[in-house]
Amino acid sequence: MKKFIFILLIILLFIPTIAMAKEENQEENINLGQLVDELLNQIDIYDVENIIGNINEDVEGYLPKFNVRDMISSIAKGELNFNMKDFFTGIGKYLFNEVNTNINLLLRIILLSIICAILQNFQNTFDNTVSELAFNIVYMIILVMAIQSFTISIQIGIDVIDKMVTFMQALLPILLSLLTSMGSITSSALFKPLVILTVSTLSTFIKNIIIPMIFCGGILNLINHISEKIQISKLSGLLKQTSIVLLGFVMTVFVGVISIQGIASSSFDGITARTAKYAIDNFVPVIGGFLSEAADTVMGCSLLIKNAIGIIGLIFLFIIMLFPIIKILSIIIIYKISAAIIEPIADGRIVNSLNDISKSLTLILASIISVGIMFFLVITIIIGTGNATVMMR
Structure with missing residues (x-):
């Protein structure tokens, strides 16, 4: 009998069986996607949507229209499809149109330089005083044209800084609220006054002090x-050098303060969140484990949405900054080309003036990019702070 049972067990072991399993990963992905959409619908991003609506109008014909909520949801789920070819094609088209628009400026500068060269060749016929007067008249016309384009560039710089500040003022409260919902209370408490104060003060300083200083130096x-x-x-030269030093000082102070605060606060938040999770799991009877897992899920979804909104912020901050930069860059290109073309025939003072204008415009460009880098770092550090908090949890 024992032998029979033993043989029967061996036979049963070799009989194939069918194993059934639920596709939990797929269901979990669906549930996670639904939870992300539900949380996103509860977030007020009306101000950001308005700003991006204005961006859509500004870049119409060059870039496709953007829908903020759809983009955030797609990024959070890892489904965003962004056509880089169309993006760079639109940017190239915009740059070409801007350069083409400023061709008239190039032609006028070349024409005036030729007239000036002809007048200087008549020095033997006319008195030197008359020749110098003619040069001054032509130079004053070029000067007026230069000041006009310089003023336009200054206004573009001021406007783009204002737009970036407005965008950050709409974006930061959303990111900081999501940071709080993830348990990063200390980070949010430190970042909210610190970031808003620092960003507003330094961008205003660049806009109202450094850019006018560059303008005065150029004039x-x-x-x-x-x-x-x-x-x-x-x-x-003193004004130019001072503006460069101040710009570097502003960037150094900003990066130092924000980085130190971000690292310190995320460490504290990670420990706090881990302690809270442990307390819920162990001291709440029966449902403590479920509550702990639910809190983890909500925090994870908040992290996904925060990161998605942060990425959207980086993308649109880049777009806000990019098109004005292209405008100023096209003017710089025109002045560089003008100086290169007229150098063999024109007076050296005109050539030097055009080079000086292009250098001053480059400093304006550097100021805009500096503000953009500050805002990029703010968003990146907030994203990194939340991620560090979750890792330390």
């Missing part, structure tokens, strides 16, 4: 070339 450079009797190159 003084142009005046310096009117006559050899007027020598203010040292003053214009």
